Each structure stands twice: as C-alpha cells, then as structure tokens.
Amino acid sequence: MGGESAETAQGERAHFRPAEAESSGGTFPLVDERRTELDPRPRIASIKQSLVQIKQLLAFYLLREFSRDAARGAGFLCLPVLLAGGAAVYFALPREPGTGALVLTIAFLTLLTWLSRRKLLLSTPLAAVLVFTVGVGAAKLETLRASTPMVGSDVTTRITGRLVQQERRADGRIRLTIDILETERPHLSYPPDRVRLTARDVPADLRPGDGVYGLVRLMSPSGPVRPGAYDFSFTSYFAGRGAVGFFMSGPERVTLDTPAPLLSYPARWLERMRGALAERIRSRIGGPEGEIAVAVITGFRAGIPEEINEWLRRAGLAHILAISGLHMALVAATVMVMVRAVSALFPGFSSRVPVKKYAAAAALVMCTLYLCISGAAVAAQRSYVMLAVMLAALICDRAAITMRNVAIAALVIVAWSPHVVVGPSFQMSFAATAALVAGYAAWNHWRQQRATRRPPPEGSLPWRLTRYGLVFLVGLSATSLIAGTATAIYGVWHFQRVTPLALPANLTAMPIVSVFAMPAAVLAILSMPFGLDGIFLKAMGQAIAAVVAIAEWFSTHSPVDAVGLIPLTAMLSFTGALLVLVVSTTWLRLLALPLAAAGVVFLAMRQLPDVVVTEDATLVGLSGESASLAVNRTRPNGFTMDDWTRALAAGTVVKPTNVETGAPQPPNAEKTRFHCSEDLCLARHESDALVAHAATPKAARAACAGADLVVLDDAVTTVPCGPAPAATLVTKRDLAHYGSAAIFFEENPSAEGSGKARITFAITKPWRPWHAHRAWSRAARGLPPHR
Structure with missing residues (x-):
C-alpha cells in the first residue's frame, strides 16, 4: 500500500497542471521535475563556470612561466628579434616610408614608454613596439647611407678607375672590382662609383690600388629571376656596386693623376696581401683542392669548379666553404689548445698566471687576423662579432656560451647592417647558433x-677512452642534427633544396675538417713567415681531397634535392616555433607545437606557379606533367634554369620543338612542350590554358584570339591585341617596370577578369631605392633596344 501511495502521488505530481494549482489556491510553487531534469541552463552555467576556472588557471600558469622567463633574461633576448623584425618589415614594405614620420613615431613611442615606465603591463608592449620601430628606422638609415648610384641602362664606354680587388674564376676569367674615376666616349653624366667587371686576362703586374683603363660594357644589376628569388639589385645596392659587366x-x-685617399692605403695593402697569400696556397696545393683552401683561408671562392660546389651543396657540406662561425670557432679552439698545451710544459708559469685568459686573448688576436685576411665578408663579420663577445666574456670570467652573448652579437650586426637580416647567411647562421646554444644549455642542465644524483663511474682506461669517443660521436651527431634542423627551413625558403644525407655526410667529413684541415691552416699561417708552411698546406690539401670525395659520394646517393617553393606564412610559423624554443626555458616551449603545426598546414596548402617569365621577356617556363619544365629557348640561361627547376620542383627540362615553315599549331600533346616558329612559340598547360610567347606585335596579334596568356618580347607596342583582349597580356615594358613574373592559372576564373591567369610580379611600384634605376632602362621607357 505504501508503494502504491508513493507511486500514485508521484504520478499526480507529474500530471499536475497550472490550472489545477490556481483552482486549489496556489499555496505552493509549481515545479515540473521532468522539465527541471531536461533544462540545459544549469548545466551550461556549470560548464561556463568550469571554463572560467580553467581560463583563470591557464592565465595564472602563463603569467608564472612568463615571469620565470623574464627573470632569466628572456626580455633581453627578444631585443634582437624585434630589431631584426623591424628591419625585415622595412625591406618588405611596398613603398618607402618617410624619414620625418619615422623620426616622429620613434620620438612619440620613446616618450610614451618613459611616461609609463612604472606600469609594467603598459610599458612592456610599448617598449617592444619602440624597438621594432627602431629596427625600421635603422634599415631606413642604412638605405640613406648607401645611396648607391646605379646604371639604369646598358651602355658601352671607356673607363679609368682604381682597382680594388681581383679574383680568379673557375673558367679562367678574372673578376675585377673597380672604383670608377672617369668615363669617356661617351661621358656618363651619372656614372656608378664602383663596378664589378670580368676580363679574359689582366697585366701580370696589376695589383689592388693600380689604375686601369679599358673599353667596357656596363649593365645594370638585374632583379630576381622569379618573384621571391635572389635580388641582385638589392645586394649590389648595399654593397656599393652600381653596375656589372665585362x-x-x-x-x-x-x-693615375688622382692620388688615392689616405684611408684606402690599409685596405689596398690588405688586398695585396690576400692576393699574394692566395697565389702561395695555389702554388703549394693546386687543383680544386687548392681553390677550396684559398676559399677557406682568404675568402676567394670564385675559383672553385661548379661541379664541386654542387657536390658540397647536395651533401649538406657547403657551409665548409663559407667563412662563418665554424671556421672562427675552429681557429680559436686550435689557438687555445696550442697555448694551453705549451704552457703546460712550464708548470711554474702556468700555476702563477691565468693561462686560460691568455689563451682566449691569443685566440681573439688570431681570429682578428683571420677576419682581415678572409676579406671580412658579412658572414665572417657576424661570426667574428659573436666569437669576440664569447672570448671577451671568457677573459672577464663570464660564461662564454650563453644565449645572451648570441643576442649581443645579433644586436651589433643588425644595428650596423640591417639589410643582412633578409639574407640566408644571417638567418641560417643565427638559427644554427641559437639552437646549438639552447641545446647545449639543456644538455648541461641535465x-x-x-x-648530483649519480656520479659518473671511473672505470678502466680503455673504458674511459671508449666513453669519451662515444661522447664525441654523440655530440657531433647532436650538433649536426640540431644545426641542420634549425637551418633546414631557411635552406628550403631561399634555395628550395633539402639535404637528407647531411647528418651522415657531416659525421664523416667534419672530423677531418676539425682535426686536420683547420688546424693545418692555422699552423700554415703561423709558420708562413719562416717558410715552413709547405708541409701544413700539403696536409690541408689531403684533408680537403678526402672531404671532396665524401661530398661526391653522398651527393650521388642523395635521394632528393629540390623541393619547390614554400609559402611565406609557413616560413614565419616555423621561425616563430624556433624562437619560442630557443628563448624560453620553461613550459612555454610547448607553444612551439601549434606554431610548427600551423607551418605544416601552410606548407600543405602551397601552390606552385604554372608559368614563370624572366624580366627581359625572352624566356618563359611552363610547368608540365611528371615534374617537367618546358621552356621556349633551346639554350636558356643556366642560372635561371637552375633556380626555376628547384622552385618548381622540376626534374626535367623540355626544350622547344621548332617548326620549319608556317605558324605553329596549338599543341595538344600529352607532354607539355613549346612549338616555335621564328616569331611565335605556343604551349598548352595541363589546365588546357594556351601560353604564347611572341617576338613581334604581329605574332602577338595572331595568338591573342586563342591564347590565355601572351608574353610579348616588345616594349614599344603595349596593346597589340586590342583594347579588351581575351588573353592576359604581359609585355616587355611591363616586365621592365615590375620585374619577373609568376603566373597562376585559376580553375574557376572570374567572369569579370581578363582571362584566367593571375600574375604576381617580383617588384612593386613606386620603386624602392635599390630598384629606382629601372626607370631609366630603354624597355621601361618604351624604347626599342639600342642598335
């Protein structure tokens, strides 16, 4: 009975109606329990409360980890990052920022940062923005300081100048850097200050500082061979070279009647010493090994055969040729070991004086000498500054290998030469160094x-030797793996190539370089004044020959090389992940995971160009089936083709088929190929788009009706296809203004567009200072070539 009563009562409550409550007087609240159980509002409120708690907890932990990183000096490590970021943004801007606006912005941000100095949450982001803007201002100042006059159009003239540097190339020609003093027949109103010219032969007694005279062909430095490629104009502008030629x-x-400036005498003497040193090395070693030794010691790399250069690049050993941190570190280590080893022979002396500091000072002197005789290239300067900071810290009883020292070196370099931040040398060098220092710190902490937990076992002498050998091998492997991983993204970004066998190649070759080649080079330099350098240079040559053999073997067995272009967003995402890993020492390093994942996503979304066109409108490349690249010329430029095949991940180059008589017919072959007559080339893309290259306006008009893209190698006629052409037209004048082009064929073109081709040019207008000379070319002015 009790059960029935309870069940009956529960049913009555469940079926109770508001009307019944009102009729009964409404003396108790009306609650429908089934509706209460189904009502989501309490559950949503609980979830919201949980999310708020999680958010507060996450904010607490993030603030705590940020505080820990800040206490360890992460804020200082961010200074070169912000400064370099500002410089990079300046060079990427579509137009030149005003000097007055930059000065006022920096002054305003400085005032705001000073006024908010007691409010940490406000002053910190203001200070970050200020440093970033200072980076923009530093790049602007360097651009104004350079102000290099550049030749706008090709010209033949007679020059009188002073030789600055001469370098022997692998093809037997001589490359000369000359300061121009006078031009004649014709006289140039705005001649460049410095040029780089090649010659078949030079007088035997010609030395840096001597006067030279001759008939030369001057050409303006070219832009990128495709959008995003290496920009010769940019490099020449900041190197002070206004023209190239022969x-x-x-x-x-x-x-010369004009005496040389007094300040140029030390540089002239140094260049003569470098030239004499290079000739002495060639006479002792000879062959490709001698040219590599010359490159490693004096910095002259033009004499190395291209085949060996390619072997080293594919094997991941090209860093051996560039005088960088590796060479500076090996020189410093060799000198320090020698000084400490000699001092150990005199126990009384070594017990009274700090031998370690004397060894560091001697290493700093030797590295300074090495910087001078190597030509003080940008990479060598950067490596020297970094090593000088570390050796100075050692002399001052400070830790030598710290991230703070790397940051100091980066600050000095970016402040003095901001344009290097967009180059591969700066990015790869500091990425590798920062990653290695961070890895070394983590290993040292472990x-x-x-x-403290377990002291290392003593063991017997053979066991200790085996243990030291294994530690050396593991350390070398870790060094190669960390540095290779950190620099891989920049190698792909700048050169579109990977080196899958770099780790075993470096494990095999680097002990030879570290133990034999570089110590022999140091001993050769030290013994050269006494005439005892021959044996050391011979030993260095044998070591280099072994490294070349290793590079050749790994190059021929490398499974992959070119990987194609990657998006800028992917490169920036991977860079952000690397910065988080090397700057942070707390759990904030986990933030690198989503950044790396975003980089992978952007990488998967990449789109390679369908067509590429050079800035002189003479060469067109069309991506085809089976990773092929079809071109419209039987003998295309080698440098351009090397860049295009890597950028488009093309394994084969398809040369054109020449049509003997009549105009070529639109090709429908399975494999993309240009079919060319005298004035017109046609090729069909995989998307069924028809691409035409016309040498004359008449040929362009014949192709306009059926082609989707027409490239006209003529700067005079701008609209050969009529006022509203069905095809997308790119003329020689367009390319003279905007540089090389990359074209993408849209699958679903807009009805409002002119064709289905989307064009990306390498250069934007208004021109930046390093591209302003393009306005004076004949093609940019709509003039025919000079005859």
Missing part, C-alpha cells in the same frame, strides 16, 4: 642534475 678591350695598367 671588358671589351683591356684592361690596361695606367698611372648533466648537472644527473651528476
């Missing part, structure tokens, strides 16, 4: 913790 007759050695 001697048509000469050069002849002449006596080793100290392990030593």
